[in-house]
Amino acid sequence: MTDTVAYRPKAGEIPTSPGVYRFRDKAGRILYVGKAKNLRARLSNYFAPLTSLHERTRRMVTTASSVEWTVVGSEFEALQLEFSWIKEFNPPFNVQFRDDKSYPYLAITLADDVPRVLVTRNRKIAGARYFGPYTKVWAIRETLDLLLRVFPMRSCSDSVYRRAEQTGRPCLLGEIGKCAAPCVGRISKEDHKSIALDYASFMAGNDSKFVADLSQRMKDAAERQDYESAAKLRDQLAAIETVLSKNTVVLPDTVDGDLFGIAHDELAAAVQQFSVRGGRIRGVRSWVVDKELDLGLPELVETVVHNAYEQGSTEAVPPRLVVVPVLPEDAAELERLLTELRSERGRSGRVTIRVARRGDLAQLSETVTRNALSALASYKTRRSGDFVARSQALSDIQEALGMTEAPLRMECYDVSHLSGTNIVASMVVFEDGLPRKDQYRRFSIPDSTDDTESIYQTLSRRLARLDDEQTVRASQEQAELEGAAPRKRFAYRPNLLIVDGGQPQVQAAARALRDAGVAPGGPDGIALCGIAKRLEEIWLPDSDFPVILPRNSDALFLFQRIRDEAHRFAIGFQRQKRSKDITSVLSEIPGLGPARVRDLLQHFGSVARLRAADAEAIAQVRGIGPATAAAVHEHLRGGE
Known part of the structure; x- marks a missing residue:
């Protein structure tokens, strides 16, 4: 019992039934909510020896002071209760959703006596039917303007509508034929609502049927020699075809579904959702998920899909088809839950969750995933590139590592080799949180026993050319006076050295610092740390425990970016050297x-x-x- 937490319940006390469990801290706050088919089997994983737990799981378990559980009748009930508690308590160690932006929707207020169509970001209008989301406001406004020629329904505000009723004069849209003007009695409220329902049906994906009906009505009018009506129907048909031409057909017109793409790393995940209705992409949405615990892709899929339709957005009706990268463990229960949500929101039909394996659907699914990968890269770059975020990151690093000043110049080192051959190392430089690619360096290592020896050799060569700022300035000024180009140097003394690896690599780097006469850390030395990739831990010299930065902190994002850049630079040099090596041998x-x-x-x-x-x-x-x-x-x- 000494290698785990004191509040661990006895194994015989935990039931083997399905249920939901909650971890609480000393103040009673719920830290994490989870579900299990077998509560005893699942909870035993949390009470394994602390040293064997993932670092963030260990932090959650040690932060908590108690665990409780509720037994339910089935796995489906466990899924329902888990989502209900997560929504109610918002536990900090569960997946945290954060939308990148607020998206515009096309809304039709069907619950109103005189329905209105509008572009809005408010997704809580009672009784409204929503379509979207859309990535650009101007695009949906243009679509709305074109479709008002076909479906001349009200788009004005309540104040404009009341003024028209009082004066008996319609607004400009009524005069130019983009509104049937129910405000002045040109059309009854019942007929106007029929136009609104047709509009909603068209936007829901029934466009091919509507186009066919419109074409037939135009032909019938022409045969009756009612050329004025035929011309009007022709103009409406042209407007519809213009709108449809802006939406690419990607699947057969019978396909209605949502496709999800997820790209994730140890700290965050980017989600991309394509909404396909009538075979056309009708909406695109992306958002970011913060990960606190170490979750796999199947668990992420389950949480992402549920939250896509359950985040208080009653207009988010699950379609009959949901395409995901991998099937979650409780796919059947999740299908049942989404089917119930669909029924509650006035739609019939069963929801199916599947993985696209072949054909056009698989190609579109790959496109969604590529968009998610791009979104994750953009999100991380944006966080690292923002001035406020960079300043906060440098300040957090200073505090976490106990430095006397912020690390305005950081150098990161990584070693790369192929089965012990063609050993190389890279040095990348970040100043003020941004890369200085002109000061990157590459090292060839002729012979080495392992990665720690390679790190020692690389740092020793770097530190042998360590110059303080006064020496650099003096050298540059002298070169300018003599009219000669200054010799390339390592420039300024770094505030922080980072190595890719854990405690062994950090100790090797500390040995290189000591042998070079530089103290690892301290007011007159150079701070040193390592970042271990698997758990994203920050290791300091002569420390038995790592520094754990918050999973959504700007500091950890900056550490990740400089580590990944060092790895990329080392891999590129190693491949180049390998190619030259075999080329010279073959020649x-x-x-x-x-x-x-x-x-x-x-x-x-x-x-x-x-x-x-x-x-x-x-x-x-x-x-x-x-x-x-x-x-x-x-x-x-x-x-x-």
Whole structure:
């Protein structure tokens, strides 16, 4: 019991039935809500030895002071109760949703005596039918203007409508034929509501049926020689075709569904939702999810899909088809829950959740996922690039690492190799939270036993050229006086050195600092830390426990960005060196020129495949004969 928390219940006390559990802190606040098919099996995972838990799970368990559970009759009831409690208590360790922006919708107030169509961001108008969301306000306003020629319903405000009723004169839209003017009795309220219902039906995806009916009515009017009505119907048909041409047909017109794409890392997830109605993309929405605990993609899918239709938005009616990247564990229960939501909101039919495997639906699903990946990258870049966010990040790093001043210059190091060969290291520089690519450096490491030795060698070479600011300025001023270009240097002394790795890598870097006569940390030294990728922990020299930054902090986002940039730079150099290495080896073989070397590498796609190929496979490359193929095979195998 000493390696876990004191409030751990006895195993025999926890039932094996389905249920929902809640972790509370000392003040009684609910920290986390979860569900389980078997409460005993699920809760035992939280009370494993603390050292074996994911860091953020360990933080939640140690922050809590008690756990309680409620037994329910089925997994479906557990799912319902879990979502209900999450919505009620908003626990800090559950997934936190945050919309990037407020989206415009097209709303039709069908509950009003005289329905109105409008563009709005308010999604809580009682009795309104919503369509969207849309990414651009101007696009939906343009669509609305075109469709008012076909469905001339009221779009004015209540004050304008009342004024028209009192004066007996319609507004401008009534005069130009974009409103049937129920305000002055040109049309009855019942007939006007029929126009509103037709408008809603058209926006819901019944456009092909409406176009066919309109075309037939136009032909019938022409046959009756009612050319005035036929011309009016022709203009309405042209307006509809203009609107439809702006919405790309991506699927058969019988398909109504929502497609979700999710891109996530250890801290956040970006969600992209495409709403397809009548085979056309009618709306696009994206938002960001903050992750506190370590959740897999199936668990994220379950939470994301439910919240997409349950965040107090009564207009968000689940369609019959929901396409997701992977099926959640409780897919059947989630389908049942969404079906009930659909029924409550006046729609019939069962909701199906599936993964697109092939065809046009799979291609569109891949597009949604690519958009989610782009959104996640943009979100992280935006947070790192914002001046206020950068300032806050640097301040938080200073406080978390106990530095005397903010780390205005940070250098991050990463090592890359292929099975111990072609070992390289990278150094990337961030000043004031932004990359200084002109000061990036690459290191070739001829020989090393492991990553810690590589880190030591790299830092030793860097610190051997460590200059303080006065020396740099003096060198630059002297070069300017002599009219010569200043020698490239490492520029300024860094405030913080970051290595990609945990405690072993940090200790190797600290040893390099000490051997160079620089104190790791302190007012006269250089601060040092490492970031371990799996748990996003920050390690300090001679520390038994890592520093855990809040999962949504700007500081951790900045650490991630500089670490990822160092990794990218190291991988690029390692691949370049590998390519040059094999090229130089192949060029030593008689009969192989640059063109044939290039053909060999293009044919096999990688150095590893070329080394593993036999002479017969090599001889299949254009321009390579049996004798040359045998020479290539012997040379590469002999060089191992």
